[in-house]
C-alpha cells in the first residue's frame with residue numbers, strides 16, 4: 420500500500436521544479452495526478468514523463484481555474500489532495516517597486532492561490548488535504564524581497580484561517596516552506612546565466628546544511644503533508660529549509 424493509493428491529486432505549477440518533483444512522487448505513491456501551468460509544451464512533456472494529466476491554466480485567471488475544476492470533475496469526480504504550489508515573484512526594493520510588479524506577484528501568489536483553493540473546494544471530500552507552498556522569506560526580512568515575502572506571509576496566514584474554516588469537514592490545510600531549492604524558478608532570479616552558480620553558492624551558504632535542496636527532497640515533505648502520515652497537522656507549516664529559518668548558520 421502506498422501513501423496516496425487511489426487518491427486524486429492536483430499540483431499547480433506541476434511542470435517544473437518543486438511541483439514536478441512532487442507530482443512525480445504523488446504518482447509513484449498511487450495518486451491519479453493532474454498538473455497545471457501556463458506553458459502547454461512544458462506541461463505536456465512533464466505529464467508524459469510523470470504519467471499525469473495536463474490542464475493548461477493560469478492561476479491568476481478565474482476562468483482558467485473554473486476550467487481546471489470542470490476538467491477534474493468530469494474525469495475524476497473529486498479531488499483528495501490539492502498542492503497549491505504555483506507561484507513566483509519579482510524582487511525589487513521599496514524604492515524600485517512599481518504598482519505593476521506588485522500586482523503581478525500578488526495576483527499570482529495571493530489571489531491566485533486563494534481562488535485556486537476556493538474553486539477546487541467543491542470537489543474536495545471531507546477529510547481531504549490542502550498543501551500551500553510558502554517560503555522562508557515569509558519569516559525573514561531581506562532587502563529586495565518585500566513583495567514576494569509579503570505574498571508568502573499572506574499565504575501562511577490564509578492557511579491558519581482556512582484550517583479553522585474547514586476543520587468541521589476534517590479538511591486539513593498546511594503550508595510547506597521550502598528553503599533554497601534548485602529549480603528553474605530559483606535559477607531565474609539572478610537574471611543572467613553567468614551569475615547562476617554564484618547565486619546558488621550564496622543560497623547554499625545561507626543554510627546551516629550549506630547546500631540548496633534537490634526538488635525531490637521538498638517533494639517528500641509535500642507527500643507527508645498531503646497524506647495521512649500528517650493526520651494531526653492543520654494550520655501548520657513544515658520547514659524543509661536546510662535549517663535556514665530555525666537555526667543560525669554555523670560559522
Ligand SMILES: NC(=O)c1ccc[n+]([C@@H]2O[C@H](COP(=O)([O-])OP(=O)(O)OC[C@H]3O[C@@H](n4cnc5c(N)ncnc54)[C@H](OP(=O)(O)O)[C@@H]3O)[C@@H](O)[C@H]2O)c1
Nearest residue numbers: 432435436437456457458477478505506599600602604605
Ligand atoms: N525554489 C526555491 O528556492 C523556492 C523556495 C521557497 C518557495 N518556493 C516556491 O515554490 C513554488 C514552486 O517554485 P519552483 O522553485 O519550483 O519554481 P519553478 O520551477 O519556476 O515552478 C513554478 C511553476 O509554477 C508555474 N506557474 C507560475 N506562475 C503561474 C501561474 N500564474 N499560473 C499557473 N502556473 C504558474 C510555472 O509554470 P508556467 O510558467 O508555465 O506557468 C512553473 O511550472 C513557488 O510557489 C515558489 O514561490 C521556491
